[in-house]
Amino acid sequence: MSDVISSSFVRQDLLAERPAPVKTTGFIGLMRTRLFNSPTNILLTIVGALLLWFTIVPSVKFLLVDAVWSGKDRTACLAENAGFAVGACWPYIQAKLPQLIYGFYPEAERWRVNLTLLLAVVLLLPLLIPRLPAKSLNAGLFFVAFPVVAFFLLHGGGIKGFGLSWTAGLLQLFDESIVGAGQALITSGRTSAVGPLLWALGSLIVLLGTLIHWLIFPLTWLRDYLQGTGQPVWADFAVTAAIVCLIAFALGGGVRTGGRALASSIATFIGIAIVIRLMDLDHGGLPIVTTNLWGGLLVTLVVSVTGIVTSLPIGIALALGRRSTIPLIRIFSIAFIEFWRGVPLITVLFFATYMLPLFLPGNFTVDGLVRALIGIALFTGAYQAENVRGGLAAIPRGQSEAAAALGLSWWKTTSLIVLPQGLRHVIPNLVNSFISLFKDTSLVSIVALFDLLGSLRASFADPKWSTPSTAFTGFAFAGIIYFLFCFGMSRYSLFVEHRLNAHRRN
Amino acid sequence: MSEPIVKISGLNKWYGEFHVLRDVDLAVQKGERIVICGPSGSGKSTLIRCINALEEFQEGEIVVDGIELGPNLKHVDAVRREVGMVFQSFNLFPHLTVLDNCTLAPIWVRNIPKKDAEVTAMKFLERVKIPHQANKFPGQMSGGQQQRVAIARALTMNPKVMLFDEPTSALDPEMVKEVLDTMVDLAEEGMTMLVVTHEMGFAREVANRVVFMDAGQIIEANTPNEFFAAPQHARTKLFLSQILR
Ligand SMILES: Nc1ncnc2c1ncn2[C@@H]1O[C@H](COP(=O)(O)OP(=O)(O)O)[C@@H](O)[C@H]1O
Numbered sequence: 001m002s003d004v005i006s007s008s009f010v011r012q013d014l015l016a017e018r019p020a021p022v023k024t025t026g027f028i029g030l031m032r033t034r035l036f037n038s039p040t041n042i043l044l045t046i047v048g049a050l051l052l053w054f055t056i057v058p059s060v061k062f063l064l065v066d067a068v069w070s071g072k073d074r075t076a077c078l079a080e081n082a083g084f085a086v087g088a089c090w091p092y093i094q095a096k097l098p099q100l101i102y103g104f105y106p107e108a109e110r111w112r113v114n115l116t117l118l119l120a121v122v123l124l125l126p127l128l129i130p131r132l133p134a135k136s137l138n139a140g141l142f143f144v145a146f147p148v149v150a151f152f153l154l155h156g157g158g159i160k161g162f163g164l165s166w167t168a169g170l171l172q173l174f175d176e177s178i179v180g181a182g183q184a185l186i187t188s189g190r191t192s193a194v195g196p197l198l199w200a201l202g203s204l205i206v207l208l209g210t211l212i213h214w215l216i217f218p219l220t221w222l223r224d225y226l227q228g229t230g231q232p233v234w235a236d237f238a239v240t241a242a243i244v245c246l247i248a249f250a251l252g253g254g255v256r257t258g259g260r261a262l263a264s265s266i267a268t269f270i271g272i273a274i275v276i277r278l279m280d281l282d283h284g285g286l287p288i289v290t291t292n293l294w295g296g297l298l299v300t301l302v303v304s305v306t307g308i309v310t311s312l313p314i315g316i317a318l319a320l321g322r323r324s325t326i327p328l329i330r331i332f333s334i335a336f337i338e339f340w341r342g343v344p345l346i347t348v349l350f351f352a353t354y355m356l357p358l359f360l361p362g363n364f365t366v367d368g369l370v371r372a373l374i375g376i377a378l379f380t381g382a383y384q385a386e387n388v389r390g391g392l393a394a395i396p397r398g399q400s401e402a403a404a405a406l407g408l409s410w411w412k413t414t415s416l417i418v419l420p421q422g423l424r425h426v427i428p429n430l431v432n433s434f435i436s437l438f439k440d441t442s443l444v445s446i447v448a449l450f451d452l453l454g455s456l457r458a459s460f461a462d463p464k465w466s467t468p469s470t471a472f473t474g475f476a477f478a479g480i481i482y483f484l485f486c487f488g489m490s491r492y493s494l495f496v497e498h499r500l501n502a503h504r505r506n
Numbered sequence: 507m508s509e510p511i512v513k514i515s516g517l518n519k520w521y522g523e524f525h526v527l528r529d530v531d532l533a534v535q536k537g538e539r540i541v542i543c544g545p546s547g548s549g550k551s552t553l554i555r556c557i558n559a560l561e562e563f564q565e566g567e568i569v570v571d572g573i574e575l576g577p578n579l580k581h582v583d584a585v586r587r588e589v590g591m592v593f594q595s596f597n598l599f600p601h602l603t604v605l606d607n608c609t610l611a612p613i614w615v616r617n618i619p620k621k622d623a624e625v626t627a628m629k630f631l632e633r634v635k636i637p638h639q640a641n642k643f644p645g646q647m648s649g650g651q652q653q654r655v656a657i658a659r660a661l662t663m664n665p666k667v668m669l670f671d672e673p674t675s676a677l678d679p680e681m682v683k684e685v686l687d688t689m690v691d692l693a694e695e696g697m698t699m700l701v702v703t704h705e706m707g708f709a710r711e712v713a714n715r716v717v718f719m720d721a722g723q724i725i726e727a728n729t730p731n732e733f734f735a736a737p738q739h740a741r742t743k744l745f746l747s748q749i750l751r
């Protein structure tokens with residue numbers, strides 16, 4: 001019995017803390033536990049170190065140590081003048097920087113590009129910082145107001161009418177195309193076997209068109225009247241503002257609760273008026289700079305930002321369409337997605353640039369840059385649709401059932417419950433597509449648009465700067481720019497992901 | 507007797523060729539508490555999900571508080587406004603805080619201002635005894651707490667009828683009681699309740715009627731005393747012997 005007690009395995013006193021026998025912290029500890037703890041790891045460490053040695057050292061040597069930092073032309077960057085094997089030729093970048101940023105945008109107008117970029121930064125930064133208030137106002141300014149302002153800043157030009165004229169014009173175009181189709185039917189009815197049938201159908205359509213013509217007549221009459229006044233833009237603006245404000249007031253709940261809607265729509269129109277006044281849009285606006293003069297980083301940013309901003313809504317709409325229970329919508333979405341995913345981007349760009357004009361009706365032209373933009377937006381949209389669909393599929397059915405049981409409609413369930421959760425699941429995939437879109441913008445240079453890479457390659461042709469290292473310097477510079485943007489997006493997405501997934505951390 | 511608040515008549519439902527609900531008739535008076543039990547797969551969930559139109563049905567009619575819900579599911583929105591539902595797997599919205607879970611529907615369905623909705627939500631969270639967790643996310647709470655939040659969330663819409671589909675089946679045993687206590691409180695306040703559960707203690711304590719379902723039909727309905735003391739049907743006896751042991 002006493003035996004058991006003397007050999008007790010129950011401690012009488014607490015033991016003092018002892019340091020670990022082998023150091024596991026600090027640099028030595030890291031070497032022991034992570035880098036040199038097994039033969040394989042020793043091998044991997046050595047290979048890794050060698051790789052770093054053979055990539056980092058030559059890069060630093062090329063970019064910094066052996067670089068030439070100043071000079072007026074190619075002579076400064078030649079080995080015989082510099083006295084050593086020349087690495088990067090930075091004065092070349094310095095000399096070509098305006099071209100790399102603006103392309104052939106006229107020098108006197110470049111302030112417009114700078115102002116646009118500044119506006120973009122001023123509006124985008126606060127949007128990206130979660131702590132700052134007034135997110136919906138900020139988002140409205142960036143996603144709705146900014147694109148319009150940016151268009152008139154970068155492209156120039158003015159407006160001849162406002163909302164009412166545009167609506168009237170659109171309706172008239174629509175009406176004319178209906179009548180046109182009806183007349184075509186009547187004409188073909190004369191030769192065809194089922195002639196009388198086609199003729200009757202055509203007459204019916206023409207009749208419908210005439211009916212619409214009389215329905216919209218008050219609108220077109222008002223438009224023509226307004227155009228006849230001395231200040232067509234402002235007259236139209238006033239009428240449009242009055243109509244829209246009244247509608248907002250009525251929809252907002254009338255006398256009882258409509259005050260807010262009324263106030264915000266009045267504020268919006270005051271903002272629009274200020275922009276029209278400031279940019280002189282009613283008197284032709286700024287001088288027009290056609291898009292074939294745009295180039296460099298400007299084009300890269302315009303294409304990628306437009307692509308990013310438009311492809312996500314397209315992708316969401318297609319993903320929802322693909323899950324729809326309405327067969328027509330589902331089939332359309334599937335066909336659309338599969339078509340764009342099955343075609344290489346280069347083909348899309350070629351088609352948009354060279355073939356689309358052949359299909360469009362004669363007097364209907366679309367700007368080359370816009371065509372490329374549409375092609376890229378639809379292409380990326382199809383990819384984003386599949387990303388979004390993956391996120392939506394991860395949401396259990398119980399979520400929408402619970403929302404339905406609470407009385408939320410399909411739209412509210414989708415926008416408040418399903419999408420917010422689904423998109424959070426796929427932030428990495430979405431940003432992955434954005435990054436790849438940003439780099440794919442360089443493909444527009446094959447359809448005669450000079451993006452950053454296109455302008456760079458154009459600048460190689462300048463004999464004034466032709467040296468052995470010119471091309472390397474140029475590509476290194478472009479690489480650094482692309483990397484900075486992509487790395488920035490990647491880091492920001494990690495931050496967003498971390499923040500939005502707060503509910504998953506316990 | 508007054509007009510029943512829920513009246514199910516001649517309800518038939520098929521999943522493809524499979525006849526899940528067969529000629530179900532059930533009338534629930536205002537303030538009545540019905541417990542529905544029966545073997546797994548007998549159609550209990552399907553039945554109560556038909557009441558708030560989460561499932562469609564092919565024949566028959568359901569009238570909730572005078573609002574008619576036929577096979578074409580007209581008036582879905584109106585019915586759902588009257589009926590609250592609590593699920594086996596809670597189905598809280600994980601990306602919203604507890605408070606936001608409880609204010610979402612009042613704000614977006616009833617257009618109640620956010621401030622007022624929050625006051626109401628806090629009142630119900632107090633009733634289920636978790637007011638101080640209002641700013642937590644569902645994932646940070648225990649199952650029992652989550653289910654109580656789910657009950658509070660349904661109550662914020664002021665339903666006239668509450669449906670419970672096995673509300674305690676996904677819970678660890680020590681949490682079952684807190685949820686059942688909440689439901690007992692609710693019953694004592696006079697809420698009309700249809701509860702699918704196998705908690706026979708709960709049935710004895712609060713139910714006015716126990717309904718036994720098998721193979722898509724109601725084969726027995728009785729007061730708890732009668733139901734447990736003198737089951738009529740052989741299937742009921744078998745079921746009770748299995749569940750009470
Ligand atoms: N979506 C569905 N499609 C086909 N069969 C289903 C579906 N949902 C349930 N069922 C079947 O209907 C029957 C009743 O299901 P349910 O109402 O969930 O039963 P309970 O809740 O009583 O366990 C089961 O046999 C089940 O397999």
Ligand SMILES: [Mg+2]
Binds near residue numbers: 550552671
């Ligand atoms: Mg069930």
